[in-house]
Amino acid sequence: MSAAPRRPLGPGRVLAFGYGLFVVAAGSRAIVQLGSHAGRAPLAYGLSAFAACVYIAGLVLLLRVDRSGRGIGAARALCVAELTGVITVGTASLIWADHFPEATVWSHFGSGYSFVPVVLPLLGLSWLRHITGRDEPQTAPLSGDRSPTATQR
């Protein structure tokens, strides 16, 4: 515990906490699944491990953005990759159900986790968008501008 005065927590920190929870959830799930009966559903269990890695990367990148404001592009790329992963795995688990005899974290779009896995990257993207707008007001005008400069970083 540090006694140094700190700035109050912001939304980025809350988001990072959410990612931290999912590092633990997905990580321990993958360890238990792969450690005790890896052969039962190798694809699903491997995807649990992959999800855990994505959440670790998300935690690190979001904390970096929250602390220093740097690495927004990398964090945004991670959120997009994560969202793509959730949608891909979620769809695949519905279409090829026989390849998913056991659930993985992103099965059925994360229904086992109250769909938080879908919401998390969306919240991440909206937060990153919010702070980009705040840091660069000249490139993110208030209304109607959809020019590519607004999203460049």
Next chain:
Amino acid sequence: VIESLAAATTFAAVVLAVWLAIAAVRGTFRSRSALIALAVLEIALVIDAIAAVIGLAGGHQPKELVTQLAYLIVSLLIAPAVGVQIAGDNSRWAAGLAAAGSLALAVVVIRAQTTWRSA
């Protein structure tokens, strides 16, 4: 796992989460009261975990022992993890973080209970 204690803990964690969410919205959050509430929850969780260890030593066999242990350990870590982050911080987002933590705590306790019953 003591069923009634786990149920009470779950209920308290949900109530705490709602209270914290309201405090976050209204901007009336005081981290001191949240820390006290989290400490009380933690005591209940420690008692419950001790009861679980005694139960396991006494021969209770949940279907997934490793999962059970993982839930027990995580249930003890969430409140401290929230506590160190919100200590001395009365901001709305500190309240939001604590609310998210309380909700996660409720979920973990419910899951631990479910695993425990599947003997």
